[in-house]
Amino acid sequence: MNLKVDKSTIGIPRKCIKLAANHIHEALAIVFNQSLQQGIFPDHLKTSKVTPVDKGGDEIDPFNYRPISTLSAIAQIFEKVVCKQIVNYLEKHEILYEFQFGFRKGHSTAQAIAEITDNLRKAIDNNQYSCGVFLDFSKAFDTVNHAILLEKLQCYGIRGVALQFFTSYLVNSCQLTFQKQTS
DSSP: OOOOTOOOBBBBBBHHHTHHHHHHEEEEHHHHHHHHHHHHOOGOEEEEEEEEEEEEEETTTTGGGGEEEEEBBBHHHHHHHHHHHHHHHHHHTTTTOOOOOTTTOOOOOHHHHHHHHHHHHHOOOOOOOOOOOOOOTTTTTTOOOOOHHHHHHTTTOOOOHHHHHHHHHSSEEEEEEOOOOOE
Protein backbone atom coordinates (compact mmCIF):
# COMPACT_ATOMS: atom_id res chain seq x y z
CA MET A 1 0.00 0.00 0.00
CA ASN A 2 3.05 2.28 0.33
CA LEU A 3 3.63 2.10 -3.42
CA LYS A 4 4.00 5.60 -4.86
CA VAL A 5 1.89 5.84 -8.00
CA ASP A 6 3.77 8.80 -9.49
CA LYS A 7 7.04 6.86 -9.97
CA SER A 8 7.99 5.52 -13.37
CA THR A 9 7.57 1.83 -14.16
CA ILE A 10 7.27 -0.56 -17.06
CA GLY A 11 4.49 -3.07 -17.50
CA ILE A 12 1.47 -2.84 -15.20
CA PRO A 13 1.06 0.74 -13.95
CA ARG A 14 1.71 1.30 -10.24
CA LYS A 15 -1.76 2.76 -9.78
CA CYS A 16 -3.35 -0.49 -11.00
CA ILE A 17 -1.21 -2.57 -8.64
CA LYS A 18 -2.05 -0.32 -5.72
CA LEU A 19 -5.78 -0.45 -6.50
CA ALA A 20 -5.62 -4.25 -6.80
CA ALA A 21 -3.36 -4.76 -3.77
CA ASN A 22 -6.07 -6.32 -1.59
CA HIS A 23 -6.75 -8.87 -4.32
CA ILE A 24 -3.20 -9.71 -5.41
CA HIS A 25 -1.10 -9.47 -2.25
CA GLU A 26 -1.50 -13.16 -1.36
CA ALA A 27 -0.51 -14.29 -4.87
CA LEU A 28 2.49 -11.97 -4.84
CA ALA A 29 3.53 -13.27 -1.43
CA ILE A 30 3.38 -16.84 -2.75
CA VAL A 31 5.50 -15.96 -5.80
CA PHE A 32 8.02 -13.99 -3.71
CA ASN A 33 8.28 -16.70 -1.03
CA GLN A 34 8.70 -19.51 -3.58
CA SER A 35 11.32 -17.47 -5.38
CA LEU A 36 13.26 -16.95 -2.13
CA GLN A 37 12.86 -20.60 -1.07
CA GLN A 38 14.09 -21.86 -4.46
CA GLY A 39 16.87 -19.30 -4.77
CA ILE A 40 15.61 -18.03 -8.12
CA PHE A 41 14.81 -14.46 -9.07
CA PRO A 42 12.29 -14.71 -11.95
CA ASP A 43 13.86 -13.78 -15.30
CA HIS A 44 10.75 -11.89 -16.43
CA LEU A 45 11.26 -9.46 -13.52
CA LYS A 46 14.83 -8.68 -14.66
CA THR A 47 13.87 -6.62 -17.70
CA SER A 48 14.53 -2.92 -17.34
CA LYS A 49 13.93 0.04 -19.61
CA VAL A 50 16.96 2.31 -19.81
CA THR A 51 16.23 5.92 -20.68
CA PRO A 52 19.13 8.22 -21.50
CA VAL A 53 18.66 11.55 -19.70
CA ASP A 54 20.58 14.58 -20.98
CA LYS A 55 22.89 16.08 -18.35
CA GLY A 56 23.48 19.14 -20.50
CA GLY A 57 26.13 19.85 -23.05
CA ASP A 58 26.61 18.44 -26.52
CA GLU A 59 23.62 16.26 -27.44
CA ILE A 60 25.68 13.99 -29.67
CA ASP A 61 28.25 13.21 -26.94
CA PRO A 62 27.15 9.97 -25.21
CA PHE A 63 28.97 11.00 -22.01
CA ASN A 64 26.46 13.84 -21.58
CA TYR A 65 23.73 11.33 -20.83
CA ARG A 66 22.99 9.50 -17.64
CA PRO A 67 21.08 6.23 -17.81
CA ILE A 68 17.89 5.90 -15.79
CA SER A 69 16.84 2.29 -15.39
CA THR A 70 13.17 1.50 -14.79
CA LEU A 71 11.87 -1.88 -13.67
CA SER A 72 8.37 -3.26 -13.46
CA ALA A 73 6.45 -2.31 -10.33
CA ILE A 74 6.30 -5.98 -9.27
CA ALA A 75 10.12 -6.21 -9.51
CA GLN A 76 10.44 -2.98 -7.51
CA ILE A 77 8.16 -4.33 -4.78
CA PHE A 78 10.12 -7.59 -4.66
CA GLU A 79 13.43 -5.71 -4.47
CA LYS A 80 12.12 -3.66 -1.54
CA VAL A 81 11.09 -6.84 0.30
CA VAL A 82 14.54 -8.38 -0.23
CA CYS A 83 16.29 -5.11 0.66
CA LYS A 84 14.40 -4.90 3.94
CA GLN A 85 15.35 -8.49 4.78
CA ILE A 86 19.03 -8.06 4.00
CA VAL A 87 19.29 -4.75 5.87
CA ASN A 88 17.65 -6.38 8.91
CA TYR A 89 20.17 -9.24 8.68
CA LEU A 90 23.15 -6.87 8.37
CA GLU A 91 21.98 -4.75 11.31
CA LYS A 92 21.07 -7.73 13.51
CA HIS A 93 24.55 -9.20 13.07
CA GLU A 94 26.26 -5.78 13.24
CA ILE A 95 28.01 -6.39 9.91
CA LEU A 96 27.98 -2.82 8.63
CA TYR A 97 30.87 -0.57 9.61
CA GLU A 98 29.76 1.89 12.28
CA PHE A 99 30.89 4.84 10.17
CA GLN A 100 28.98 3.73 7.07
CA PHE A 101 26.69 6.75 6.75
CA GLY A 102 25.43 6.50 3.18
CA PHE A 103 22.42 4.44 2.22
CA ARG A 104 21.44 3.67 5.82
CA LYS A 105 18.30 4.66 7.63
CA GLY A 106 19.04 6.99 10.53
CA HIS A 107 22.42 7.97 9.07
CA SER A 108 23.23 10.96 6.92
CA THR A 109 25.99 12.85 5.20
CA ALA A 110 25.64 15.50 7.92
CA GLN A 111 26.73 12.86 10.46
CA ALA A 112 29.72 11.98 8.28
CA ILE A 113 30.75 15.65 8.14
CA ALA A 114 30.32 15.96 11.91
CA GLU A 115 32.53 12.88 12.44
CA ILE A 116 35.25 14.26 10.15
CA THR A 117 35.08 17.68 11.83
CA ASP A 118 35.34 16.07 15.27
CA ASN A 119 38.39 14.06 14.21
CA LEU A 120 40.04 17.17 12.77
CA ARG A 121 39.41 19.14 15.99
CA LYS A 122 40.90 16.35 18.11
CA ALA A 123 43.98 16.21 15.88
CA ILE A 124 44.45 20.00 16.11
CA ASP A 125 43.98 19.95 19.92
CA ASN A 126 46.64 17.23 20.19
CA ASN A 127 49.06 19.00 17.80
CA GLN A 128 48.74 16.14 15.34
CA TYR A 129 48.55 16.15 11.59
CA SER A 130 45.41 14.99 9.88
CA CYS A 131 44.73 14.02 6.32
CA GLY A 132 41.60 13.15 4.42
CA VAL A 133 41.19 11.28 1.17
CA PHE A 134 37.84 11.63 -0.58
CA LEU A 135 37.02 9.51 -3.60
CA ASP A 136 34.15 9.69 -6.01
CA PHE A 137 33.98 6.52 -8.06
CA SER A 138 32.41 7.23 -11.41
CA LYS A 139 29.71 4.70 -12.25
CA ALA A 140 30.73 2.61 -9.23
CA PHE A 141 27.59 0.47 -9.26
CA ASP A 142 28.05 -0.38 -12.94
CA THR A 143 31.61 -1.60 -12.35
CA VAL A 144 30.99 -3.90 -9.38
CA ASN A 145 32.44 -7.33 -10.07
CA HIS A 146 29.57 -9.75 -9.42
CA ALA A 147 31.86 -12.64 -8.45
CA ILE A 148 33.54 -10.50 -5.78
CA LEU A 149 30.17 -9.23 -4.56
CA LEU A 150 28.88 -12.79 -4.19
CA GLU A 151 32.09 -13.78 -2.34
CA LYS A 152 31.57 -10.87 0.05
CA LEU A 153 27.96 -11.93 0.68
CA GLN A 154 29.20 -15.44 1.46
CA CYS A 155 31.81 -14.04 3.88
CA TYR A 156 29.01 -12.17 5.65
CA GLY A 157 27.04 -15.36 6.18
CA ILE A 158 24.72 -15.33 3.17
CA ARG A 159 25.00 -18.87 1.89
CA GLY A 160 23.00 -21.68 0.35
CA VAL A 161 19.65 -20.80 -1.18
CA ALA A 162 19.99 -17.12 -0.20
CA LEU A 163 23.28 -16.88 -2.09
CA GLN A 164 21.72 -18.72 -5.05
CA PHE A 165 18.96 -16.11 -5.04
CA PHE A 166 21.44 -13.22 -5.32
CA THR A 167 23.40 -15.09 -7.99
CA SER A 168 20.16 -15.57 -9.93
CA TYR A 169 19.33 -11.89 -9.48
CA LEU A 170 22.64 -10.83 -11.04
CA VAL A 171 22.51 -13.00 -14.18
CA ASN A 172 20.36 -12.93 -17.32
CA SER A 173 19.09 -9.39 -16.93
CA CYS A 174 17.73 -7.67 -20.00
CA GLN A 175 17.77 -3.98 -20.80
CA LEU A 176 15.75 -2.16 -23.41
CA THR A 177 16.76 1.27 -24.63
CA PHE A 178 14.59 3.49 -26.75
CA GLN A 179 16.03 6.09 -29.05
CA LYS A 180 14.97 9.67 -28.43
CA GLN A 181 12.36 10.76 -30.96
CA THR A 182 13.17 13.93 -32.83
CA SER A 183 10.56 16.00 -34.60
